[in-house]
Amino acid sequence: MATEKLLPATIACMLACSATICSSAQAPDAGCKVEAFVLDPDPKGLNVRAGPNRDAQVIGKLPARSENINVTITAAMEPWVQIVNAAIAGDGKIIFKGPGWVFGPLLGVEAHSSYSTGTGGKRAPVKVYKEANVRSPVVTTLTPGLEVKILGCSGQWVKIQHEKATGWLDPASQCANQMTECN
16 A cells, blocks of 8 residues: 555656756756857758757758858857857848757857057957956967857857867957958
8 A cells, every 4th residue: 555655656756857857958058148150161051950969850041151140149058059040141131030059169250359469450369268257267369350169158258169279258359240340
C-alpha cells in the first residue's frame, strides 16, 4: 500500500525535475542587445533556427553576406545567438522578424576606434578584453575596421574571435554597419 502511494509521487517528482532540467538547458546564457551583420558567404543563405542547435527546425533564411544584412542579437548560448530581426542595410527593409537562432560565428562586427593616435589621423588600436568589463585585462588589440566573428554577448558587449584570439569588445568598439564607418 505504501508503495502505491509513493509511485505517483516519485513519478511526479521525476517529471518536475526533468522539466526543470530541459527548460534550463534551453535558457540563454546571457541577455543582450547587440547589432551585427551577416558574414556567411553561402549563396544559399544563413539558416535561422527555432533553437540553438543545428538540429533545430529552420524557420527562416537570411541572404548571404553580399546582401549587407544587419541583425539585432538579444541572447546567446555560445556559440549560438538569438536574433529578433534582420534588415537590409541602407533601406532598413525587415526580412526576418524573430526570434530565431543563428550560428554566431557566421555573424560579425567591425572593430571600431573613435580615438586618434595623433599620428596623421590614424585611429588607435581596438582593445579586446578578457571579460565583459573595461577593468578586465586586455588580451589583444585589433586594427580598426577589422571584421571579427561573434561567439556570444552580454548586455551591450560582444564576445568575438579573430584568428586565435577570443575576448570581449565594449559597446563603443563595435560597428555593425558594413556600408559606412561608425562614428
